[in-house]
Amino acid sequence: NNYEGFPLDNSDSYNGNWHQTMFGALPHIGSYFEWMAKAQQPNLTMIETYEDDGAPDATGDGSYDNPCDDPNFTPNYRKMRFGLTSALLNDGFFSYEINTNGHGSLCLLWFDEYDNAGQGQGYLGQPVAAAYRVGNITPGENQLKGGNFETQADLDEWELGIEPGYSATLALDSAAASGAASVKIDIAQTQGTDWKISLDTGPVSVISGTDYTLSFWAKADRERDINAWAQQTSGNWDTYLEFGATTLTATWQYYEMAVPANGADAQARFSFGLGQDAGSVWLDDVRLQQGNRDIWRRDYEGGIALVNATSVTKTVELSGTFKKINGAQDPAVNDGSLVTQVELSPHDGLILLRAGAISKVYLPLILKS
Structure with missing residues (x-):
């Protein structure tokens, strides 16, 4: 692919x-x-x-x-x-x-990162571990009241929006991914448009340019998509957070995604769009929090790869001394310095070398007849 x-x-x-x-x-x-x-x-x-x-x-x-x-x-x-x-x-x-x-x-x-600024391809060597999140990044307070769906009071914080030609019901259910209960939405009649059956709550305060993380547990009676967003409640109905479609399966799965807000509104409304298909959907432990945990690291024999997929600059502690590539193309980033922490710009990445590591150059295999 x-x-x-x-x-x-x-x-x-x-x-x-x-x-x-x-x-x-x-x-x-x-x-x-x-x-x-x-x-x-x-x-x-x-x-x-x-x-x-x-x-x-x-x-x-x-x-x-x-x-x-x-x-x-x-x-x-x-x-x-x-x-x-x-x-x-x-x-x-x-x-x-x-x-x-x-x-x-x-x-x-061709880029300095491809061959360590001319030192040789294959300089990172083989990976030594799977990728993992780095840093102690804790998203802010959950803005969605009742998102754990444990009691009727929790459920009362939400409402089911249903347009003409569509029908659905809403109830607590004992099948749960977290705690003792979840919410179950049974969609009986649909004409295929997601927002015409929506599970809504608010108000949600949205700050323009700020990352928001949506996380939840969900399953369905069969594989299907649901959508999620936060938008204006009147006027132009502007969408401030667009989390896109998520594919559910028949077993409980945890979902987490983060996007930046493209507008500001202290009275926005959060929604799940469920009107695409008939059937049953269960949701549990739904959270909308300010912040983004998508800072990732993967370790290799000769260095590490770092990714900052958030919308703000992040300082990353490295738990050791590493060396930047000594490059010519972007010397403000690849200046050859020794570092124990780095500042990663938004939507940026960085390759660092293990200080004192021996570069491994993997030569192409030559076959002779």
């Missing part, structure tokens, strides 16, 4: 946000980690990041203004690092290209 155009300038993919695209649940196509775990061998799963997110032929005249034709062209090193280090959280391939129009034929790009 090819995750083309990921990450976009806003860190999302064509099908979901960064966390969904990396770890799931990404509707219909599956996440990067799912493909790495389940694809047939040889597994050629790839993250393909584009310099230019735009359509290849926006004017319709067949032309494309290739930025690489400019002799002063400088690639977006931050975006490249973000895509590369995201790929390094698992074992897939990576490519950085100009645009979907022409792919690598538009410009062949």
